[in-house]
Amino acid sequence: MPSHNVGILGATGAVGQKFIRLLENHPWFTISKLGASQRSAGKKYTNAVHWIEKTELPRQAADIEVSECIPDHFQDVDFVFSGLDSSVAGDIEQQFAEAGIPVISNAKNYRMHDQVPLLVPEVNPDHAKLIKKQSFTDDGSGWIVTNPNCVSVPLSMSLKPLAAAFGIESVIVTSMQSVSGAGYPGVSSLDIIGNVVPHIGGEEPKVQTESTKVLGNLADDIIDFNDFTIQATAVRVPTIEGHLLSVAVKLNNTPSSIQKAEQAFTEWDNPISDLDLPSSPDNPIRLYQKERYPQPRLHADREGGMQTAVGRLREGTVMDLGYVTMAHNTIRGAAGGAILNAELLVAKEYIK
Ligand SMILES: NC(=O)C1=CN([C@@H]2O[C@H](COP(=O)(O)OP(=O)(O)OC[C@H]3O[C@@H](n4cnc5c(N)ncnc54)[C@H](OP(=O)(O)O)[C@@H]3O)[C@@H](O)[C@H]2O)C=CC1
């Protein structure tokens, strides 16, 4: 696979740092530009960033001079990843796409746009075709692809096998979200230590819509959203990484036994397994049988933080099934998910 030069917008943020760590020694992508706000521009990355990753700041990134997020400064990259703050991501990402620089974004701004794929490679790889409908540039060179919110990722991944086997009518989900989801410095320690905060601003509407787009059907260049309904409650809990979701689901066709529901997970075929993408987990969904699993501290890092865990699968009393699911919010739910999207788009030759 040819090597690609990439830029990172929002490189100094919590998600930007995760991009830098995950791209160290990436076989296809080399970081050549880093962008952040005026506050950081002109400084060496090592002096601009407050590094919060457990691993050493990669040498190659440490010495890069941070640029403002202006397309002219990024002319030598093949595409950019965006971990920008959503208050600025909309305008900046549009400017890059209009300048003919593809944007693989983790921000929420374009997720629900008609022509923007909301991609989870194992769930809706075909939605990438929407790229060709975008009109940021006359020649189609600039476009935007997004990944879903860090709750919508494990929700979509875990619903996919059930949707394929039984169809989904409705979902009730409660997400127990780790503090890293709020970035750095994030939630005040006085609010979260020894406590649970039963509200995360703006989160529930995203969770209630994004997975119906991800699980929608693309026909004639239009996504027909899946018609299941979702009721979401988003809660901040004092874990550090890994969002754990409690899910209850009503299906169109009730499985005849819990074993049939288990089979939906264990026999589900990963549609991109043949592509051998560098960040692709061997087992994108792991079904745990132990009643006390999955747990954020024990399992969020499995398969490089790219695996979605499912457990406590059981018959429901009000709905058909209950289960829990969990994924690493800043890897699978953010930077790692965006990198997997980029790998898919290289393999499918949207990025040349
Ligand atoms: N944390 C998480 O788990 C997840 C986060 N996200 C999303 O990812 C994005 C980033 O989140 P996070 O990393 O936590 O946020 P941070 O606040 O940690 O980082 C924001 C980044 O945006 C840059 N920035 C801010 N203002 C400007 C500006 N005017 N021009 C250019 N760059 C600017 C900052 O640069 P500087 O340092 O110079 O200020 C910094 O690099 C958000 O959209 C968030 O919603 C999505 C999923 C999960």
Ligand SMILES: N[C@@H](CC(=O)OP(=O)(O)O)C(=O)O
């Ligand atoms: N709101 C999420 C993180 C986030 O920034 O989500 P989004 O990418 O949808 O804005 C959390 O707190 O865990």
